[in-house]
Amino acid sequence: MTINPDWYLALSVVLFAIGALGVLVRRNVLVMFMCVELMLNAANLTFVTFARTLNDIGGQVLVFFVLVVAAAEVVVGLGIVVAIFRRRANATADDLHVMKG
């Protein structure tokens, strides 16, 4: 009836890797946020897969909480981005070295 969970987990590993690669490589702050969302979705897919494999609803509840935390993170992060853009009109993370010691 269902597919082997290994494939879901392998897919989520690859998705997480792509998201982490985007966070490391890209310089645009907004795109970095989107890559963080990719990583969170990979974790969500893992949770749902384990919920189905272990026959436990707790994994899906955790996905629910991850969704809420992701929404809060995006709201605060984009607020920070807007506050930074008010000072300097550039999108790259390399320019944000104000707190450099």
Next chain:
Amino acid sequence: MVGAVAAVITAATTAHASWVDVGTFAVAAAIVLAGAIGVVVARNPVHSALMLVMTLFGIAVLFVLQRASFLAAVQVIVYAGAIVVLFLFVIMFLGVDRTEDIAAEPLRGQRPLAIGLIALGTTGLLLLGQVSHWTTGAPHVSGLDTGQPNVNLLGRSVYTTYLFPFEATAALLIIAVVGAVVLARRPPVTANPVDEEEDADEPAGDPDTDAILAAGPAPADGSATPEAAPDSGSPEPVTAEPVTAEPVTAQAGGTANAGDPPFPAVTTNGAESVAVPGSGGQEARP
């Protein structure tokens, strides 16, 4: 070729997997991976956001495939409907929807290092999944297979077992809303004295008018008092300067005009003494 595909499919499926499930999983996985790669390599942030929507829809399909129908709906509504729209709103609001030069590499060697590290970790995880089991726990007895709808199970679990995290989630959302309002609010005009631009913009007229009002007793020299006023900062030293500077200038005038007839010298000093406090303030400044 067909035999290899069939072998892969039979390897990918458990005993009762149907072709529909396998095909759906394959299409959804392709959509997810293509969208994820598109997010990373797209030059325009708007294209990245649209690719993110594609990935989220693929994830929602995979949720449906694993009997998490409520989460699939929430995924589409919250992620694709709210979060990505928020991304797009910020992109359009800030006007950063221009293409970025991806080929530029500010940190030398950072990009190959990141790619190598990620590839190493991914390969390690996949090999670990091949040589061992992903899960070793025993399956739950009363979970998803009870025949109840997904929403009922989720709601009951949220409001009984996970009640405290649910309440903490409410607090988290409130804090996030307040934080976003505080962060995105335009700062008040006088609360930020460090910012040079706003300092140069709006209170520029105020110190001059304050200085002119404060230097009212010596209005004869209009050029000297506004010059001395911004350096003194507050208006009180400006009013205090003529009192202290007047005897000094009177002594200086008396010593300089020692050989001259006293009465005209005194009268000229008295006439200049109105304007001298400005010069006295300039001498006292450094």
